[in-house]
Amino acid sequence: MAEVSTTLSRSRLRFPSWQTIRYVLRRWPVAPIAILIILVIVGVAAPLFAPFDPLRVDLPARNTPPFWVPVETELRTVKQTVDKLSEEDRLNISLRNARKIKEDAAVGDVISVITTPAGSFKHLFGTDQTGRDVLSRVIFGARVSLMVTAVSLTSGVVIGVAMGLIAGYADQIFPKYGKHLDEAIMRVVEITFAVPVILVALVIVIVFGKSFIVLLGLLAFVAWNAFPRNVRAEVLTLKTSDYVALARISGASSFRILFVHIFPGVLNTVLVIATLRVGQLILIEAILSFLGAGVQPPKPAWGAMVADGREYLGSAWWIAFFPGIGIFLVVMSLNFLGDWMRDRFDPRLRQLD
Amino acid sequence: MATANTSEAPVLKVENLRTYFRTRWGEVKAVDGVSFELRKGETLGIVGESGSGKSVTVLSMMRLIPIPPGRIVEGTITLDGEDLLQLSESEMSKVRGSKIALIIQDPMTSLNPVFTIGNQVTEAIRIHQDIPKRSVMEKALEVLRKVNIPAAETRIRDYPHQLSGGMRQRVVGAIGISCQPLVLIADEPTTSLDVTIQAQYLKLLRDLQQESGMSLIFITHDFGIVAKMCDRVAVMYAGKIVEEGSVRDIFNKPSHPYTEALLASVPKMEEDVDRLYAIEGQPPLLHDLPVGCSFADRCPYVMDRCREEYPPEFPVDEGHYSACWRLA
């Protein structure tokens, strides 16, 4: 015993050992948190990080690939004329075009042609079909996504948590109608679960037009309905807990019990659901933007950028790829973080080590 | 109460068992050098508070310690001439249930809610015994009748939630004895039962023991159960056995201050006590044990030596040992 404790105390003074690092990495969601922090900082301070104006068009530099892509060339045989539509002429080049590359080109020569220009450090992630800098657009896109989710999630949390608290606690405040109020709220929540969100969103956009406010409203609607059910369940258990009974014995009013004893108890759950929900919101925002019902061009939004880049996947994959990676990283990090928090906050899952 | 015959070789012999757990505070010595013997037909009580290591001792004997974070560092557990710690996992699972069986504390969670009582009892029988399918059901009925389940023929088709707590605990007991184990371990088997149901259950266990001659180990914090059921007692504190002896020796002549204090701190139904003796302080934290005797901080007789060195076991009487420097 003595031996163990001395080695332990000595190890505290040293640089953390590999085991400690591995232990921390295993126990704490270091990577997801780091990714999210970077994204938030970058998004909030987008103008500081973005090398270009995301809306600046630079046609001569269009379709520049990311920086690491080398120049891509192909050998072509020079012919007098080329039928662009015919399959056999695919590897041939017309004399007129060949002269632009090599002035002394003649029919029958084999010359090398640049099919894709080399990437440059000027545009780290390349440019899109109109020469806008993809990196700058991804950075500003993060900002748009952050704002959209922050606004819609906040309204969703407020509405959803209030509904859950009312449903779970109504019978304490209105002994007569409480049960019915609870029933009514939960039925409404269940109905909203059955709504095909994307479809309805498209219809609403058609009816009310493509506006930012409509998009926020739609996303808030998506956000709120995850909360009432879980909050209500939590309230129902807390309501019967011993410490709530003791508060009642001490003469606490229903409102005091609700706000001092029950509300703080549901916050963990709310935080976990909110985290998991952000990922979904970003995804839905992206899907709506992809379908043209979300953030409107030329404003850079990840979903809209993926939609734009889809046409050029064959020739300029990077236009869709980088915003896609952005969506993937955020949603994945939030899901990992949410799962971790759920385990962490749930005492039943808390383990010895 | 069964009489312990000292001449026979022990059915179960645990020697110097050490089970440690890795936790965020470092290594915790949950069981730290525990040795005891159990003879045929004998009932041993292992008494201790939460964190004393009594349940980990049992789980180590069943080889049910989660590894990691736990590990059995050393020791031998000899059951019927075989060292359980040397067996492979598949050999051990044959021993488990057939030679050594465990009844755990909570009858609500030790039965699977989606299977009928019959399913669960027959499963236990079929795993260990080569009995034709037809007679398995009969055997299950016989076992259920043995634990006094009324109308066993109809009960066998019930699901656990249809039974009361006492009945469920009986079914758990039935599974435990279904293969006539040599050793049956009962880990706080009655804490969730009402007094009258507890009495029924304890009587049942004693009857079963007398009938089959199996050995019983009671893991408990309650000296009442020990007084009623056990032949010998081992008192555990902070991972070690601090006193061991026959039940009368322990009750009449407690030689370790912890045993003495525990006995004095329990109110008695038969007499008026004006004021109970209360042990000061809290049980120590296993990851932060003091040097020397773990009980020193709470001990009224503490000496300098207690804080320096852990006491070895001193004999008090024949078969009665106590780890206290006062006996040196």
Added chain:
Amino acid sequence: MTTPVTTSGNGQDRPVILEARNLKKYFPVTRGIVLARVTGYIKAVDGVSFQIRAGETLGIVGESGCGKTTTAKMVLMLEQPTEGSIYYNGQDIYQADEAGRKEYRSSVQAVFQDPWSSLNPRMRVKDLIAEPMVINWQLSKPEIRERVLELLQEVGLSSYHANLYPHEFSGGQRQRLAIARALSLNPKIIVLDEPVSALDVSIRAQIMNLLKDLQSEYNVSYMLIAHHLATVRYMCNWVAVMYLGQVVELAPVKELFDNPLHPYTKALMSAALPSHPDTEQEEIILTGEVPSPLNPPEGCHFHPRCPFVMDQCSHVIPETKEITPNHWVSCHLY
């Protein structure tokens, strides 16, 4: 059970502070969700009467489902009785005005069994202990703080504990916190619902002694709900034995343990675990289990399990009789 209006048999006459008369609590059993109809009643408490005297402890003993917890809840005003009344200093609390109820509420506090669930894990100790005072008294912050520290000291904790959260305490310490909180309003009665059964054996005596010390210091009365008879003997002045919603025997503690009359009381005592291996015990092992309070047996509720059952037991409800002074039993044997 008729009301035993008596003076204490212990020689000292203490005033009755709380009296329950013919308390009943029936829970309706319903079927259907939308148009629910009542198909029966669970008679959790079915006509219970008792008295609690100032500075004394009434123990209520019984097995699960006997109604002791529901009785405690009615005393704590957590449940409204279906019938019957509770008198506090002679006043019916369920007929009292708002002020009277408020006064009652602050005079009756509780300590529950599970010290892990009875303290809000998100409040600091100082706020936990202060909560009843914050609700009921108009005190300044320094006054409350002073009282919290005083209470912590009273239950054997130190002032630095005030800033900690409950999870930083062991079970025994948490129960001390719960006791400090219950004491904060200077209550006249504290309901103790199995206050030590969730604690380690070596801690139980500490808590029981603390409760006894506080009782003699503050002259507070306890209503102790317990199933462990030895604990009851140690803690109580009076004991009521409950079975299926009714008090079957009520007597001063010594009288009850020396001379148990009701067969159920006798069975409980014989089923209790001995304190020494050589203790001689009568073996009355009851058969069967406690019947459902939804459909209690006719006549005496105990008759299907009673070893002394007679013909009339199955159809005549026994009256409660005072056999010897202060010793009340409802059984046809007497």
